[in-house]
Amino acid sequence: xxxxxxxxxxxxxxxxxxxxxxxxxxxxxxxxxxxxxxxxxxxxxxxxxxxxxxxxxxxxxxxxxxxxxxxxxxxxxxxxxxxxxxxxxxxxxxxxxxxxxxxxxxxxxxxxxxxxxxxxxxxxxxxxxxxxxxxxxxxxxxxxxxxxxxxxxxxxxxxxxxxxxxxxxxxxxxxxxxxxxxxxxxxxxxxxxxxxxxxxxxxxxxxxxxxxxxxxxxxxxxxxxxxxxxxxxxxxxxxxxxxxxxxxxxxxxxxxxxxxxxxxxxxxxxxxxxxxxxxxxxxxxxxxxxxxxxxxxxxxxxxxxxxxxxxxxxxxxxxxxxxxxxxxxxxxxxxxxxxxxxxxxxxxxxxxxxxxxxxxxxxxxxxxxxxxxxxxxxxxxxxxxxxxxxxxxxxxxxxxxxxxxxxxxxxxxxxxxxxxxxxxxxxxxxxxxxxxxxxxxxxxxxxxxxxxxxxxxxxxxxxxxxx
Numbered sequence: 001x002x003x004x005x006x007x008x009x010x011x012x013x014x015x016x017x018x019x020x021x022x023x024x025x026x027x028x029x030x031x032x033x034x035x036x037x038x039x040x041x042x043x044x045x046x047x048x049x050x051x052x053x054x055x056x057x058x059x060x061x062x063x064x065x066x067x068x069x070x071x072x073x074x075x076x077x078x079x080x081x082x083x084x085x086x087x088x089x090x091x092x093x094x095x096x097x098x099x100x101x102x103x104x105x106x107x108x109x110x111x112x113x114x115x116x117x118x119x120x121x122x123x124x125x126x127x128x129x130x131x132x133x134x135x136x137x138x139x140x141x142x143x144x145x146x147x148x149x150x151x152x153x154x155x156x157x158x159x160x161x162x163x164x165x166x167x168x169x170x171x172x173x174x175x176x177x178x179x180x181x182x183x184x185x186x187x188x189x190x191x192x193x194x195x196x197x198x199x200x201x202x203x204x205x206x207x208x209x210x211x212x213x214x215x216x217x218x219x220x221x222x223x224x225x226x227x228x229x230x231x232x233x234x235x236x237x238x239x240x241x242x243x244x245x246x247x248x249x250x251x252x253x254x255x256x257x258x259x260x261x262x263x264x265x266x267x268x269x270x271x272x273x274x275x276x277x278x279x280x281x282x283x284x285x286x287x288x289x290x291x292x293x294x295x296x297x298x299x300x301x302x303x304x305x306x307x308x309x310x311x312x313x314x315x316x317x318x319x320x321x322x323x324x325x326x327x328x329x330x331x332x333x334x335x336x337x338x339x340x341x342x343x344x345x346x347x348x349x350x351x352x353x354x355x356x357x358x359x360x361x362x363x364x365x366x367x368x369x370x371x372x373x374x375x376x377x378x379x380x381x382x383x384x385x386x387x388x389x390x391x392x393x394x395x396x397x398x399x400x401x402x403x404x405x406x407x408x409x410x411x412x413x414x415x416x417x418x419x420x421x422x423x424x425x426x427x428x429x430x431x432x433x434x435x436x437x438x439x440x441x442x443x444x445x446x447x448x449x450x451x452x453x454x455x456x457x458x459x460x461x462x463x464x465x466x467x
Contacts, residue, residue: 004173007165008180011108011135014162020105020133023082027075029130029159033123034071036158037064043150044119051118051144053285058240063119066399070124073401073418074131081131081422084431093441093460098433103426105133106207107183112174112197114188115141115287116243116339121188121211122151126164128421134184135163139177142170143287175200182206184425188245191410209414209424212407213245213337216366218394219354219380220253220261222373229370229392230264234272236368236394238321241284242341246366246388246395249338250327251345252354258325258345266308269321278311278318286317286340295319295340301332304344329357351376355383363387363409368394387411 002010019025037044041064048054048063085101109129113122122140129136138155140148152166167177178185178200187197188211201208218233237248253261273280286292296312302324309322319341327333327344334344348354358367358380367386369377377391387407390397398405398417406415416424441460444453 015135032158047146050146096435102429109184110182112139112187115143118144118147132425210412212412214364214411215249216364218248218368220370222371222376230268292317365411
């Protein structure tokens with residue numbers, strides 16, 4: 001088996017040959033990746049069920065279909081994305097020149113995936129890297145071993161082995177991998193590991209995209225259909241057993257709204273998962289015993305009151321959909337991203353108080369506002385900052401390829417999906433091909449210098465023409 005450095009050297013030699021640059025090659029690899037997903041859908045579902053107990057519906061929707069949609073979008077738009085951009089504002093001094101922006105591939109990039117969506121969090125960045133003309137090394141999460149092994153088996157069968165490689169292993173293998181020079185590192189995961197990624201990238205001055213997370217609030221305020229709100233909240237919170245970086249982490253609402261919401265949540269959860277969610281085929285499991293213990297420890301330390309759920313089983317890593325009230329800002333559940341099926345409800349008494357609470361926290365990856373009042377949604381949008389925003393629903397915004405997906409501040413840096421991923425893995429090269437005409441104008445910038453020439457240069461340089 002080739003060493004990490006040998007694999008990287010092989011891919012770098014391929015990139016320098018220029019084989020990944022032409023559009024036909026990129027399109028062929030995207031088509032092959034499409035075939036990989038379509039022809040192995042059952043194997044993918046089986047691996048996801050083994051790793052996370054994911055129901056078929058969630059596997060197809062959040063792993064397979066989202067990947068296919070991004071592939072279709074990239075293939076449909078690739079030629080347009082690759083075209084030089086000529087709509088460049090020019091001044092009088094450059095009006096005769098050819099000015100444009102080229103999108104050029106970066107080189108050999110490293111994509112490090114996460115365990116909660118172990119397929120699409122590897123393949124969506126890969127779609128972008130291929131579309132942009134890069135070679136790529138994929139490091140799937142070792143926590144989801146079935147999916148990791150499936151990717152390691154399928155990628156070499158469908159994609160060029162000289163351009164794309166899967167390297168498996170644990171944390172120490174990743175540390176070793178990060179000692180190598182890459183042209184871009186794309187990481188999805190925790191803030192703790194993200195800091196080590198940045199430290200590893202610094203000696204090589206490698207640019208980094210960090211897709212992290214945080215405590216994404218769901219702010220419910222004003223007039224609202226409480227039953228519709230409960231359905232959308234429950235679905236987005238407990239989808240994938242709450243193990244989503246964009247899941248609503250907690251609810252902010254008035255006491256009156258909370259009292260109306262709780263019975264609607266009970267009714268919705270019974271409708272979704274039956275009287276015993278642990279027996280439902282639609283309820284997944286926590287990924288590992290270690291993650292299960294972390295969540296139970298948070299729940300046990302919380303001073304909030306459990307009003308829905310709370311049941312758990314260590315033997316199969318089950319935690320029931322759980323809702324708590326009387327939760328304070330200092331509570332154990334509010335100190336870090338929950339990343340599980342536990343939903344604290346915090347009460348505020350005004351729109352301004354809710355906005356102030358959100359702004360006291362780190363900027364979240366997503367912010368959700370539920371309200372029938374457009375003014376409420378707009379006010380929160382205009383007075384807060386978050387990676388993404390969705391009014392009157394949860395997590396669905398990330399499925400649209402036309403929207404950038406990424407964090408801000410502590411929730412990440414950089415974005416992807418659709419064109420935004422192509423831009424992330426491309427260098428925007430500003431180009432100018434000058435004409436030999438108007439040389440008499442150029443004498444104004446040649447020595448010997450004079451105040452007249454300086455003033456005339458300023459005039460020519462500041463007067464803007466259309467492209």
